[in-house]
Amino acid sequence: xxxxxxxxxxxxxxxxxxxxxxxxxxxxxxxxxxxxxxxxxxxxxxxxxxxxxxxxxxxxxxxxxxxxxxxxxxxxxxxxxxxxxxxxxxxxxxxxxxxxxxxxxxxxxxxxxxxxxxxxxxxxxxxxxxxxx
Numbered sequence: 001x002x003x004x005x006x007x008x009x010x011x012x013x014x015x016x017x018x019x020x021x022x023x024x025x026x027x028x029x030x031x032x033x034x035x036x037x038x039x040x041x042x043x044x045x046x047x048x049x050x051x052x053x054x055x056x057x058x059x060x061x062x063x064x065x066x067x068x069x070x071x072x073x074x075x076x077x078x079x080x081x082x083x084x085x086x087x088x089x090x091x092x093x094x095x096x097x098x099x100x101x102x103x104x105x106x107x108x109x110x111x112x113x114x115x116x117x118x119x120x121x122x123x124x125x126x127x128x129x130x131x132x133x
Contacts, residue, residue, distance in 0.1 A: 030047050031046075031047055031048050032044060032045070032046050032047065032048070033045050033047055033077075034132045034133070035078075035079065035094075035098075036079075036132075036133065037079065037083075037084045037094055038095070038128055040124055040125065040128035040130075041125075041128040041129045041130040041131070041132050041133070042128070042129065042132030042133055043127045043128055043129075043132065044129065044132050053115070055115075058074075058075050060111075061078065061107065062074075062075040062076065062078075065081075066089070068089035069081055069089050069090060078094070078097055078098070079094050082094040082096075082097035099121065103121040103122060103124060104121075108121070108127075109121045
């Protein structure tokens, strides 16, 4: 009887460890990604570094989906919905999802200005690099 209880507890403990490992991997994010689609070049985005910033939570960038375009996962790539040209039901294209036309404001620019960290948005080539294809 004791062996059965011990075996059951061991299985439960292994299950908790395994599920915790999977959860940690799911929350880790994709590492470095290249945001593509801009003719000036892609933007290298260090997801891990941004995620590690104390003020960043997943929903800082990965906002809740709208009923007209529900997400398929809890966090999706921005460009899964925000494409180069906004396609219905989306109203915001990829460029405007990240910054205004002259990079004076927007998700990326506002955060970099507020924290004073990372590249300055002007000139555009501080972020957009031809080699990031």
